[in-house]
Amino acid sequence: MPVVMDAVRIAQTLTRIAHEIVERNRGIEELALVGIRTRGVPIAKRLAAAIGEIDGHEIPTGILDITLYRDDLMRHAVGPQPLVRRTEIPFSIDDKRILLVDDVLYTGRTIRAALDALIDFGRPKAIQLVVLVDRGHRELPIKADYVGKNLPTSLSQSVQVRLSEIDGRDEVEIQES
Amino acid sequence: MKRLLKGGRVVDPANGRDGAFDVLIDGDRIARVGRDLPIDIDTSVVEIPTGFVVCPGLIDMHVHLREPGQEHKETVATGCAAAVAGGFTAVACMPNTVPVNDNAGVTEYVLKKAAEANMARVYPIGAVSRGQKGEQLADIAELRHAGCVAISDDGHPVATALLMRRALEYAGMFRMVVIDHCEDQTLKGDGVAHEGFSASTLGLRGIPGEAESIMVQRDVALAELTRAALHIAHVSAHQSLDAVRYGKTRGAPVTCEVTPHHFVLTDDMLASPRPYDTNVKMNPPLRDDMDRDAMLNGIVDGTVDAIATDHAPHHYDEKDVEFDRAPFGITGLETAVSLSLDRLVHSGAITLARLIELMAVNPARILSVPGGSLSEGAPADVTILAPDLRVTVSVAAMRSKSKNTPFDGWQLRGGIAATLVGGRVVYVNESVNLRM
């Protein structure tokens, strides 16, 4: 199956997004990053580091587990409940510009859940969406503000993002399922 | 009318018979037992299939028929129907009815119901004490005269040593055995299960074996003192059997019985297969492996004199409650023979002849009632066993009004082919090939 992004491409892409973020958000002290578990988390951390290098500011970074907000919970006749892990947002999101970070944007349902979850933590000034890959096929009216790569896919394919922090290497691969 | 049971294996320990014999029944009596008996014109011949066993009618010396007063659980009629389906030609019923059988009125009522049912013979057991309250003796002569064959406060122990002594002395005068449900009430407390690992982990209050054996020891001592016949009901604890054994070596007139559930099951049943199954709640409780093995040993070595069921029917509503609120007891009439054949005879522990002793000869002797043999001139109470019949216990098929048994679905080897009371066929098992 084709690897559509390798480690170098991923690094370049995240650096570019970091620049875009800095350009579009004057007054960076209002910014905060929140990565969606699982792979949104390392991406958010990498972006925080990249933005720090550009701007010199340390941007608060949090972790969001959206399991308890999923719209497909309790709908399955079989199988155990999805694992819930801890949400860690160690700062107030009130009046912040939140950059919500995930690896792949697909149906939009995860983002919907994440928006609901975030709102329970306070009232941010704005929420912007950052994704490494947008593979299309949206089922909800959701659009990313920063996209690493638009990747046209068919419904029979799946997009696998691997990150060294979790998977031991960086790459994005399309798989036929 | 005469009926010839032809070609079966006759097991009649009272007459030392075990082999191929014919049994000729004339009216309500056994006329002759012998080989190749001649056939008269007015004799109907019943061919007994190979492997079937003709034996004296089995006697269950410990059942609860619930009538009068608790007819929703059982009646004399349904209990007797269950008895004959279980191979019993006679049952002795305990006095803990409502009202208690402590007077001739209740005894006569039970006997009247039994006559109407006209299935198994019913031998009422009268109360030791008035109202089974453990205070004053019941009118024992009156009970005897009305037809009671023994006295017991079953359901409760005979409360005090003094009352037990008096009961033994007084009933001995009428050659009536005193049957005691041995249980030290203070030691039992509010226990609901055998005190052991299962009850401990399930959080059920325990009843130690000593709650039983302490009173067995008391009773054995009193039997020795009074020289009056004592029978210990439903022994469950190994310590109790030791006490009975000791009494027998001393020549005390003591006998005892064990129920099938106490020689088959253990308190493991509390936890599995169905945790807190109220159909494994009985009194005395199912005990541990050691006790169960002791019961088997007692059956083998002769310490145990009788197998009795303690048939204790309860309505399903009454059992479908929290374990500690459920009444004690299970039914037994329709499972006893299969369990005994499977677990005692087929296992090789005892012979068929010994089983007949335990279930017919000895109960008749202990209660001093007719039966227990196929002697010529004896009542024609006959049980025909199918010792190799594959039986699947099914509560749906049971004749008892209540279905509270833990054996539902059990597959056992050995069952009943037919039952005759007073020469009359009162039960034929439709699943065996026997034309009566």
Added chain:
Amino acid sequence: MKKDLLAIADLTREEIYLILDTAEAMREIGLRPIKKVPTLRGKTIVNLFFEPSTRTRTSFEIAEKRLSADTLNIAVATSSVLKGETLVDTAMNIEAMAPDMIVLRHASSGACHLLARICKSRIINAGDGMHEHPTQALLDAFTIREHKKRIEGLKVAIVGDLLHSRVLRSNVQLLTRLGADVCLSGPPTMVPAGIERCGVRVLTSVDEAVVGADVIMMLRIQQERMQGAFFPSLREYFTVFGMTAERVRRAKPDVIIMHPGPMNRGVEIASDVADGPYSVILEQVANGVAVRMAVLYLLAGAPEMD
């Protein structure tokens, strides 16, 4: 997970750890400004309590509300029992209204098993007689793990009325399953027969039992036990088994003292111990909510087939 949570005895090691790990995530919800997630929206949970209980019922109710379930409290003050309604009838009536879960507290051991047999609803045991109180043991384990970072290999002393305690039975099951070294101590009149077969030691001397303990867990003494001649007087009980500062000193220096509540100060535990630096008794209460949220969440999914 099985359909119901009836006993720790039914749980595997992995399931216990899953509950504890999920509880870690659930605890964070209680720290948010809006302490509520939509997870169990539209689920109906009946808290059916046949015994008075403030702590456990409140804890379950908060857990249910934090997961957005619709909750209903039924305290059967033995009123319908007096009217003659059986547990089965009460349960069938509640079941007819199709709740998703029933949290049951009942004075009879095995009452939850009875309910589980007749109800489609998931049954959670909130304490059945002397049998088990699984969520209590889970929150105890959660609290221990938080302080000690592990459970395996810890020395845990459990002291008090062992015979009548469902907390004891659940904790013995859980702690031995997770590899703790469990030592029980209580008057010989209140030791369940054969409990050693669960893999625990029983010592009558509480002074010996607490030596080197990482955790001391106290069990409640009920005053009515005096009538059963289990012990002569509360004062004497305190002298022989009460947890005093002096006894605590025999344990490890970083020992934690636990109590499932409600405490009898001056009977099983001295006030200076209950309120002292080793006491984690209020943390147990706090953790109870997170652990019960985890149980509710995990049971709300599809049941595992047997």
